[in-house]
Amino acid sequence: MLQYDNNAFYFVALSFITIYLVPSWIHILTRAQSVLFAKDEAIGAISRTSAEKQKAEELKKESKGLATLKRSKPFMINFWITIFFTIIFMWLAVSVSTDGEVNSFDPFHILQIDSASDAKAIKKAFRSLSLKYHPDKNPGDRAAEAKFMMVSKAYEALTDAESRENWEKFGNPDGKQSLEVSIGLPNFLLETGNRNLVLMVYLIIMVGVIPFCVWTYYSDSSKFGEKDVMYDTYSWYHHVLSEHTLIKALPECLAGAAEFRKRNVPKSASDKQAIGELMAAVKTQMQKPKYNHPVCVKGNVLMHAHLLRASEKISDTQLNEDLKYMLRRSTALIDAMISVCQHQDSLQTATNCIEFGQLMTQAMWVKDSSLLQLPHFTEEEVKHCSIGKGKATSILEYREVPDDQKKGMANFTAEQKEDVSKYLKMLPDISVESKVFVDDDEDDKVYEGDLCTIRVIITRNNLEKGEKAGLIHAPRFPYPKQEAWWIIMGTKEGKIVHIEKVGNPNRIFSHEIKFLAPRVGTYEFDLYIKSNAYVGLDQEQKVTLTTLDNSVLPEYKIHPDDAELDDEPTLFEEILNANIEQDDSDSDDSDDESDGPAIAEKSDAEMKKERLKKARQQTDDDSDSDDDAEEVYTDK
Numbered sequence: 001m002l003q004y005d006n007n008a009f010y011f012v013a014l015s016f017i018t019i020y021l022v023p024s025w026i027h028i029l030t031r032a033q034s035v036l037f038a039k040d041e042a043i044g045a046i047s048r049t050s051a052e053k054q055k056a057e058e059l060k061k062e063s064k065g066l067a068t069l070k071r072s073k074p075f076m077i078n079f080w081i082t083i084f085f086t087i088i089f090m091w092l093a094v095s096v097s098t099d100g101e102v103n104s105f106d107p108f109h110i111l112q113i114d115s116a117s118d119a120k121a122i123k124k125a126f127r128s129l130s131l132k133y134h135p136d137k138n139p140g141d142r143a144a145e146a147k148f149m150m151v152s153k154a155y156e157a158l159t160d161a162e163s164r165e166n167w168e169k170f171g172n173p174d175g176k177q178s179l180e181v182s183i184g185l186p187n188f189l190l191e192t193g194n195r196n197l198v199l200m201v202y203l204i205i206m207v208g209v210i211p212f213c214v215w216t217y218y219s220d221s222s223k224f225g226e227k228d229v230m231y232d233t234y235s236w237y238h239h240v241l242s243e244h245t246l247i248k249a250l251p252e253c254l255a256g257a258a259e260f261r262k263r264n265v266p267k268s269a270s271d272k273q274a275i276g277e278l279m280a281a282v283k284t285q286m287q288k289p290k291y292n293h294p295v296c297v298k299g300n301v302l303m304h305a306h307l308l309r310a311s312e313k314i315s316d317t318q319l320n321e322d323l324k325y326m327l328r329r330s331t332a333l334i335d336a337m338i339s340v341c342q343h344q345d346s347l348q349t350a351t352n353c354i355e356f357g358q359l360m361t362q363a364m365w366v367k368d369s370s371l372l373q374l375p376h377f378t379e380e381e382v383k384h385c386s387i388g389k390g391k392a393t394s395i396l397e398y399r400e401v402p403d404d405q406k407k408g409m410a411n412f413t414a415e416q417k418e419d420v421s422k423y424l425k426m427l428p429d430i431s432v433e434s435k436v437f438v439d440d441d442e443d444d445k446v447y448e449g450d451l452c453t454i455r456v457i458i459t460r461n462n463l464e465k466g467e468k469a470g471l472i473h474a475p476r477f478p479y480p481k482q483e484a485w486w487i488i489m490g491t492k493e494g495k496i497v498h499i500e501k502v503g504n505p506n507r508i509f510s511h512e513i514k515f516l517a518p519r520v521g522t523y524e525f526d527l528y529i530k531s532n533a534y535v536g537l538d539q540e541q542k543v544t545l546t547t548l549d550n551s552v553l554p555e556y557k558i559h560p561d562d563a564e565l566d567d568e569p570t571l572f573e574e575i576l577n578a579n580i581e582q583d584d585s586d587s588d589d590s591d592d593e594s595d596g597p598a599i600a601e602k603s604d605a606e607m608k609k610e611r612l613k614k615a616r617q618q619t620d621d622d623s624d625s626d627d628d629a630e631e632v633y634t635d636k
Helices: 006-036 050-063 066-071 073-098 107-111 119-133 142-159 161-170 192-221 231-240 247-255 269-285 294-307 317-344 347-362 379-385 395-400 414-426 560-567 571-583 585-590 592-601 604-635
Strands: 430-438 451-460 485-490 496-502 508-516 521-531 539-548
Touching: 006 066, 006 073, 050 066, 050 414, 066 073, 107 119, 107 142, 119 142, 142 161, 231 247, 231 317, 247 294, 247 317, 247 347, 269 294, 269 317, 294 317, 294 347, 317 347, 317 496, 347 485, 347 496, 347 521, 430 521, 430 539, 451 485, 451 521, 485 508, 496 508
Parallel strands: none
Antiparallel strands: 430 451, 451 508, 485 496, 485 521, 521 539
8 A cells, every 4th residue: 555654754855855965065165266266367367467457456355255156146046955955955864864764554553553453453443543533534635534544454464365375475465566655645645634735735836936947947048049148138229239330339339239228327316427427537538429219328428438548537336347248248249249230241341349358458549559459558658759869659669679779667676677678579460471372272263163172271470479468458447458460351342251260279270261162253351360269460452363164164974884873773763673573473484495595695784674664564554544544534
C-alpha cells in the first residue's frame, strides 16, 4: 500500500534542494573569490602612467571587495535565497539523522499491538481501529480513509495464511515486489484541517508565482536585441540617425537611448537645479537641442560635461553615478548606432559614430587637438606645441619630433615627462596593406560575377614580435577598453560595402572583405582603418578594382566521364528494365542456343543500349494503351 511518509519526504526534499544548493554555492564562492582575490590586470586596474593611477584605484574599489558583491542586486538575491534553503537543508538533515527510516509495512505497528499478540488481540485491535477510521464515520477525511485501508491490509496480513506468509518472506502481503514505494509527501497534507491551506498554497504557486516569474523573464528578455541593446533603442536610432547626421548631434542621440530613460528622469528640484547649472557651463559647446524631453536634456548635458572635461563641475553625487552608468553602456550603444547606419547604408554617418566613440573614450570634443590625449597635457601645452621651431599640430607629428625637441613639457616633472615618453611608445603605429584577388585563381584577374576578396593586412609597428596589444590608454574614461580597429570599405557615392570591428590583438593580423565582382569596368573604393578609441590615428586608402568581361574566358568543357553519366539510365528506367528482363527470361532461355554467338559478339555498351531502348519502348506502349482506353471511354 502506498502511504504518505514524512521520512520519505525528508529524503525527497533533500535531493531537490541539493540540486539548487550545489551549483548556487559554487557560483557564490567563485564570484567571491574572483572579487576578493582578482588580479589588477584581470579587471583592467593597471596604471602604466601616473595619469592612470586614479582610474586604477577607482576600478579596484568598484571591482574588488565585499562592497562590490553588495552592489550586485542579482547576486544578493541569489545569496539570501541560498542561505534560506541552506537552513532548510540543515533542518532536514537533522530530521533524517534522528528519524530517517522510511516507513515499511508492519501490520503490528499499524494495528498498534505487540508482535506477540494472539488472534483475539489482533481481531480486537482491528475492530477498534476500523470503527474509528471507517469512512462512514469520517466523511471526506482522506487521512482517515487511507488509515482504514492500511488497517484492513494489516489485519489481512495477520489472519490470512497466504498473506502472512508473503509478508514474512517478502515484507509485503501481496508477495514479492520489484520496488518498495512510498509517497514522499508529509502526512499533514492529508489532514482535513489543512485542506484549504494546502489548496491555497498550491494555487498561489501554480497560478501566481510561476506564471509571474515566467512573465517577468520573458518581458525583460524580449526587450533586448543584439549586443544586449534594447529594441526601443534601435527604434530611436532609426528615427534620429540619417545620412546627414553630424558628430555634434550624436550626444543627444546617445542620451535618448531606452537604457537611460528610467535612470535619467530628474527626481527632485535639486536634481533639476544641478542640471541647469551644469548646462550653463557647457551650453556654448552644445548644438541646439532638437528634443526637449527631460531625459534627453539631462543625458545630453552629462555627455557634454564628459566630452568637455568639465565633469569635475558636477557636484551632485547622483549625477556622477548617472554619468558613469552612461559611459559604461556607451561602447555597446555606439556600436548599435553603427549597425543602424550600416542598415541605412550611410557611410558618412557611420564614420561619424566611430569618431564620436573615439572622442567619448578620450574625453575630447570636435575642435580639440589630438595632442590632448597626451598625459598631463592641457590647452596651454597644446598651444605651446603648435608654434615655433619643431612645432607639431597632431599627435602623429609630435611622435616624430626628436625627444630633445619636444615642446609643451617645460613645466613638467621628471615623472610627467616619463609618462609622455611611455605613452608615445604604447600609442598604436600601424601600417596597412591591401590586396585584391579571387580564390583559386592564378592570373590575379577579376571577371564579372567572381567572388572577389580584398585582404587587409594591418601591422602594429610599435609592438615587438610576439607582443600583443593591450588596453587603451584613456585616464578619463572610467572603464577598461580593449584596442580594436574598424575596417570599412565604401563607394564614392557614400554607400557601405563592408564595415566590421576587429579586435585581434596580434602584432600582424589580416581581415578579408568578400563580395561579388560588379559589371565590367574600373571601380575605386574607399578603405578606412579607424581606431575604436584613439583620435588622429585613422588611415584611408583607395582600392582599385578592374572587372573584366567573363565572355573571354575559355569555354568550359565537360569531362568525358561526366558526359557518360548523362547516358546512364534513371532509377525508373532501371526498374522497368528489370521487369522486362524478368518477363523475357523464358524466351531468352529458349533462344540461347541460336542467338548465343550473336549476343556474345555484342559489347556491354550495346547490350545496355538495347535494354534501355526496350524500357523506353515499354513506357511508350503503356502510354499508348492509356490513350486508347481513354478514346474508348469517350466513345461510350
